[in-house]
Amino acid sequence: DQQVKQNSPSLSVQEGRISILNCDYTNSMFDYFLWYKKYPAEGPTFLISISSIKDKNEDGRFTVFLNKSAKHLSLHIVPSQPGDSAVYFCAASDAGGGADGLTFGKGTHLIIQP
Amino acid sequence: GAVVSQHPSRVICKSGTSVKIECRSLDFQATTMFWYRQFPKQSLMLMATSNEGSKATYEQGVEKDKFLINHASLTLSTLTVTSAHPEDSSFYICSAPGGRAAYNEQFFGPGTRLTVL
Numbered sequence: 001d002q003q004v005k006q007n008s009p010s011l012s013v014q015e016g017r018i019s020i021l022n023c024d025y026t027n028s029m030f031d032y033f034l035w036y037k038k039y040p041a042e043g044p045t046f047l048i049s050i051s052s053i054k055d056k057n058e059d060g061r062f063t064v065f066l067n068k069s070a071k072h073l074s075l076h077i078v079p080s081q082p083g084d085s086a087v088y089f090c091a092a093s094d095a096g097g098g099a100d101g102l103t104f105g106k107g108t109h110l111i112i113q114p
Numbered sequence: 115g116a117v118v119s120q121h122p123s124r125v126i127c128k129s130g131t132s133v134k135i136e137c138r139s140l141d142f143q144a145t146t147m148f149w150y151r152q153f154p155k156q157s158l159m160l161m162a163t164s165n166e167g168s169k170a171t172y173e174q175g176v177e178k179d180k181f182l183i184n185h186a187s188l189t190l191s192t193l194t195v196t197s198a199h200p201e202d203s204s205f206y207i208c209s210a211p212g213g214r215a216a217y218n219e220q221f222f223g224p225g226t227r228l229t230v231l
Contacts (some may be wrong), residue, residue, distance in 0.1 A: 004157070043209070043222030043223050044207075045222070046220070046221065100163075101160035101173070102158075102220065103160070104158045106157045107157060
């Protein structure tokens with residue numbers, strides 16, 4: 001049973017436009033959400049996170065939005081750049097403030113076209 | 115930022131042999147480390163939590179006698195795949211919480227590609 005779902009295996013966006021990656025979750029105990037970027041044969045790299053007490057967090061070109069009632073979050077990248085092409089994983093935790101193993105989605109392969 | 119290394123990056127072994135994978139936090143201490151496994155086109159699946167000075171805790175369905183974890187120091191955790199079989203072939207990744215203020219920001223190692231012939 002997939003507790004974190006990324007329903008789009010891939011997404012193609014033109015350079016300079018906005019990329020929107022979506023993530024849904026089913027476990028209402030999740031209280032912290034993270035986005036990771038991953039290149040082939042490498043470990044994931046942390047991008048941005050959001051606590052369940054917030055509905056938006058912004059860091060440069062990256063913004064994460066959280067809709068708790070819909071159990072949905074999204075990552076916005078604007079403007080999209082060629083170096084953003086990678087697989088993006090949504091991850092969640094129910095650690096309640098402590099470090100804990102993460103539950104990952106299957107990832108979305110973002111392709112930025114010139 | 116915090117750096118986590120893994121060794122080896124790639125290993126090919128014969129069925130029935132054991133393989134040890136090391137995970138090190140290079141510039142910070144980690145009392146807890148996590149081991150994940152990723153099959154092709156699948157998500158990273160948490161296998162176990164490695165605890166310095168105590169036994170590892172395993173996720174449901176993960177055989178503790180097959181995947182031996184030793185957290186020998188505050189900067190080193192090892193995962194030993196015992197009597198490896200072809201179905202154990204996967205990408206193994208470790209992570210450690212630390213670095214920036216976010217309490218659950220985890221830093222991942224580069225991963226180890228295990229191929230069992």
